[in-house]
Amino acid sequence: MNENHPATRPPDTDDGDTSAAGRTLTVADVLALPVLAAGQPQVVTGVPHLDRPVRWVHITELTDPASFLKGGELVLTTGMPLPDDAADVRRYVDELADVEAAALVIELVRRYHRPPEALVHACHARGLPLITLAKDVNFLEVTQVVHTLILGNQTDAMRRTQRIHEAFTALTLRGAGAEDVVRAASEMSGRTVVLENLAHQALICEPSGSTVEEALTDWERRSRATPPGDPSDVRGAERWLVTPVEYQGERWGRVAMLPARADGPSFGPEHLTVLQRTAMALTVARLIHPTPWERTAHRNALRDLAEQRHHSPEDARARCAALGLPTDDSRFLAILVDQGGAETEALLSRELRTAGIPTLVGELSPGRLGILLALRPSQPWRPVAERLGRAALDLVPLAVVSVGSEVTDLADTARSFREAARVAEATPPGRPLPPDRSFHELSDIGLSRLLYALREDTRIQEYTERQLGRLIDHDTRHGSDLLTTLRHYLDAAGNKTTAARRGGVSRETVYQRLRTIERLLNRDLESGEQRTELHIALTALDVLRAS
Structure with missing residues (x-):
């Protein structure tokens, strides 16, 4: 014994x-x-x-x-x-x-x-x-x-507690958002801190001494195994320190502080103080920042996916799964909606929930909504994209809905977002949609849309000026319209008769004008390669003038 x-x-x-x-x-x-x-x-x-x-x-x-x-x-x-x-x-x-x-x-x-x-x-x-x-x-x-030692420690503890209160008071006074509050809690406590909603979705996670993957893997099951309660207390098999976030009897979620390790030390009084002040600061943040926490969480997750800002693919999967997005045995599709605002975001979120499509919806940049669909392996994406596009256009008729390619790995969603962005960049406002379709996709990008996407590139501008500048200057000085004759000729694939008919002039007039054009541009209009170069320059000119 x-x-x-x-x-x-x-x-x-x-x-x-x-x-x-x-x-x-x-x-x-x-x-x-x-x-x-x-x-x-x-x-x-x-x-x-x-x-x-x-x-x-x-x-x-x-x-x-x-x-x-x-x-x-x-x-x-x-x-x-x-x-x-x-x-x-x-x-x-x-x-x-x-x-x-x-x-x-x-x-x-x-x-x-x-x-x-x-x-x-x-x-x-x-x-x-x-x-x-x-x-x-x-x-x-x-x-x-x-x-x-005990009295000295008590004095030190009082000082540290005072610093905790002062830090959270400063956060509240400067109107800090929920992300700032949770980050400060993690830094002050040296522990991982997670804010979740009533559906046990992890909205904000600030890891400390662990990865997002370690903190959030299988989050919903673990969270449901940690019983709720009104007072701040250590609960559940994993010994989380939890406290509710609420205001005047309305509960919005709870904040959890995770132990350093499964076999690590328990929480002390200062951890409890940090957590309670975190809950208070989150309540104030919710009252002064009207944007729902879920919307902010979706927005941040989407931006990190689109810009590949996650530490690892495993962290990305754990974070998205903790937000309710299936990450295993799913296919993913990125959709962008330009000209969409908060009302559009709310409408599309409701539309997708009604359709039972797991998704993340959030603002990627001012005026641009990002949507990530998680589809079952057997579920075709076009009907979902069509329904989404129709809903967006019904609310905002001038909206531009662009779709990337379907991917099978969450880590590849950045590519799908890049492709959707290229489609959006190549789509002028008011561009007609293909028949029976409410969205634009990569296959829609032809020469004019490619040049539209590149319109701000000075190389395109220099090329256009080098090819057509002298002809445009001649028309300006002499009041002629040789540029239109060249357009008719190139559109007719070099057929002078068709060009004359389209221009409403005789063939002889077309012959004479084409010789003048060849002389001014030092070009051979019988050359297919040179006609192609001029056709590209004309298309680029149209794009630049329409911008």
Whole structure:
């Protein structure tokens, strides 16, 4: 039964200050102090409980010391008052355990030279740490040292608590959003902090000492296994510290602080203070920022996917899955809606929910909505895109709906968004849609739309001017319209008769004008390659003039 462990301090598992100063003092901390270590302490029972906090030290030679204790005391005794009867010894230990004394330290110098078996058995049965001292120790000096540390730590704790309150007050006064609040909570606590809604979707995650994947994998199941409750408390098998976020009886979600590791240290009073102030700051943020948390979460997730800002594909999958988007055995399609605002975003979100299509919807940039569809393997994407496009156009007739290509891996959605963006860039406002279609796609991009997308590139502008500049200058100076004749000729694929008919002039006039054009541009209009170059330049000119 006698465990006889040397009372050396075990490795500290906290991720903060590793000294006794600055945090709650434990039994292990006290045993490691020189003033007590000089007595050669041995842990006889209760090794797993050496992390118990020591709130005070009590020296006693009474047979009923428990009546003077409030819990958390390290009890020091010479052993002189211990009863001889085993039943009385059990009663003595039971009373100490019932008031939750931190540990019992007995000196083996005067009455005993080895701990009584009855005492060892009783302490082992109640899980009370029993420590023996082989050498004489000045108990008064122990109390002075430990009490000084405890009071100093309490003062430090008050200062740190004050800093926590000041930090969250500053966040609230400057109108910080929910992301800023959760990030500050994670930084102050050194723990991962997650804000979730009532549907157990993780809306904001600030990891600390772990990845997003580790924090959010299988989030909904783990969250549902962590029971709700009104007071802030440690709950569930994973020992999350959770507190609700609510206002005037209306609950919006809860914020959870995850332990550093599954076998790591529990939370302290400062963690609780941080979490409670986080909930208060989130309530204020919700009241002053009308945008729903879900919309902000979708927007941030979409931007990170489109711009590939995730640390890893695994982090991206975990984050999107925690928002309710299926990431396994799904196909993904990116859709952009230009000219869409908050009303369009809300409408399309409702439309997709009605259709039962898992999706993320959010603003990627001012006036541009991003949509990511998660489709079943057997589900065709065109009917969904058509329904979405029709809904957008019904609300905003001038909206431009562009679609990327379908991908099978969430990590490839950035490519789908890039393709949808290229389609949007190549689509002038008011561009007619193909028959029976409400969206534009890559296959729609021809020469004119490609040049429209490149219209701001100075190389296109220089090319157009080099090919046609002298002809345009001649028309301007002489009031002629040779540019139109060239257009008719090129549109007719070099057929002069057709060009004359389209221009409403004789063939002889067309011949004469074409010779003038060849002379001005130094071109051979019988050359197919040169006609192609001029046709491209004319198309680019039309695009530049229409921009």
